[in-house]
Amino acid sequence: MNQRQRPRRRGQGELEGLVLSALREADGPASAGWVQERLGGDLAYTTVITILTRLLAKGAVTRERAGRSFAWTPVSDQAGLAAHKMRKLLDGESDREAVLASFVTSLEPGDERLLREVLSRAKAEGED
Amino acid sequence: MGVFVFLPLVLPLTAWPIARLAEQHLHPRTATRLLTGLAGAMATCSSVCLGLLMVVGTAQLPGNPLPDGWSDPEVRAAVPYDEVAGRAAVPALLVVVAACGGTLWRHWRMRRRAHRALAGLPGTEVAVLPDEAPYAYALPGKARDRIVVTTALLSCLEPAERRALFAHERAHLTARHHRFLLAVRLAAHANPFLYPLRTAVSYTTERWADEEAAELVGRRRTVARAIGKAALVSRGTPVPTLAEFAAPGPVPRRVAALLAPAPAARYWPSVFTAVGAAAWTAAAGTAVSAMSSANSALTLAVILHAATPL
Numbered sequence: 001m002n003q004r005q006r007p008r009r010r011g012q013g014e015l016e017g018l019v020l021s022a023l024r025e026a027d028g029p030a031s032a033g034w035v036q037e038r039l040g041g042d043l044a045y046t047t048v049i050t051i052l053t054r055l056l057a058k059g060a061v062t063r064e065r066a067g068r069s070f071a072w073t074p075v076s077d078q079a080g081l082a083a084h085k086m087r088k089l090l091d092g093e094s095d096r097e098a099v100l101a102s103f104v105t106s107l108e109p110g111d112e113r114l115l116r117e118v119l120s121r122a123k124a125e126g127e128d
Numbered sequence: 129m130g131v132f133v134f135l136p137l138v139l140p141l142t143a144w145p146i147a148r149l150a151e152q153h154l155h156p157r158t159a160t161r162l163l164t165g166l167a168g169a170m171a172t173c174s175s176v177c178l179g180l181l182m183v184v185g186t187a188q189l190p191g192n193p194l195p196d197g198w199s200d201p202e203v204r205a206a207v208p209y210d211e212v213a214g215r216a217a218v219p220a221l222l223v224v225v226a227a228c229g230g231t232l233w234r235h236w237r238m239r240r241r242a243h244r245a246l247a248g249l250p251g252t253e254v255a256v257l258p259d260e261a262p263y264a265y266a267l268p269g270k271a272r273d274r275i276v277v278t279t280a281l282l283s284c285l286e287p288a289e290r291r292a293l294f295a296h297e298r299a300h301l302t303a304r305h306h307r308f309l310l311a312v313r314l315a316a317h318a319n320p321f322l323y324p325l326r327t328a329v330s331y332t333t334e335r336w337a338d339e340e341a342a343e344l345v346g347r348r349r350t351v352a353r354a355i356g357k358a359a360l361v362s363r364g365t366p367v368p369t370l371a372e373f374a375a376p377g378p379v380p381r382r383v384a385a386l387l388a389p390a391p392a393a394r395y396w397p398s399v400f401t402a403v404g405a406a407a408w409t410a411a412a413g414t415a416v417s418a419m420s421s422a423n424s425a426l427t428l429a430v431i432l433h434a435a436t437p438l
Contacts, residue, residue, distance in 0.1 A: 082247075086245045103281075118384055
């Protein structure tokens, strides 16, 4: 309900980024309440918990028990989180090559030997 | 008309030799444009032909909204085995539409998701991701194109080779290679006989970007080494494809091409060499088949137009 009142609904990725950067500003482990306060009370407490749990699943944060709740510590930064998301996307897409032109495609069996031959020959010629 | 109406469906077969020759002997830029254009034209003719066959074969079936005149005996005379062909054309056309729609949708979804994954990063053109998997991608975007590269890949390249890598990816983006790739994919869905053209174009776009990078970096050998190193370091990321027996894969061919002199800026080999003669013959054959393909589709359209009750 709270979601609907807000002028603009933020994307999942955007919120994860916000929470992660807030957590990185803390000295040491921080509670979900601290993160919520840090973000200006813009998000519901449960939303912050949900996002932290999602970040935990992505390996971007760790948590440890502190009394009745958890204390959260960031593991990776924004770039690490982006890397994780990108990996997941690439692993899940079978024909990604058609959309994203990659630098190299996978080597077929036998290609490796051939490639090493070509490169070593090139090296030998280059040294002449 | 006789069996000629079916020509657009099978004539894409004639594009195979030209795809092979273009891939090997033309400048990759020319080859990419030529093969994409060819694939597009032949796929259009083939789809139009399928649509018209469906119309002729099924217009008189009860419950069909098409004008009965489109299925008059005179019209039917133009299509041999019209009953079978018409009915077979319906599922074929549905498959084509579904496959093309699916491809377009997946294309946009992939791009959108990739941009979203990078949303938290500073808006630089190059996004360096800390990841132990070595890969690099050119990610086209509406507002901003991006190059995605991991630290693992960068760490195994020397500075000059990194420049080659970035030049290669930038060439993909500036020349809008993803559009060529999408076009040939759609074409291959419209007519499976065009599949070899898709393979050829995905190779020639890579070669095109390699040549641009070589020109920018100034040393072909550096680009070749960058590709070789990147391929060897990322060989652990397997893609379950059918290995082509005996034929070397695209990477060794790209490296070998870069170690050879730059391809001639001349667009087409002379007709008086063996290669030139073969290329011209294949080109002429393909042009003829593209034209007869278009002609068949057009004739069928004209017949239907004449049969349209006004």
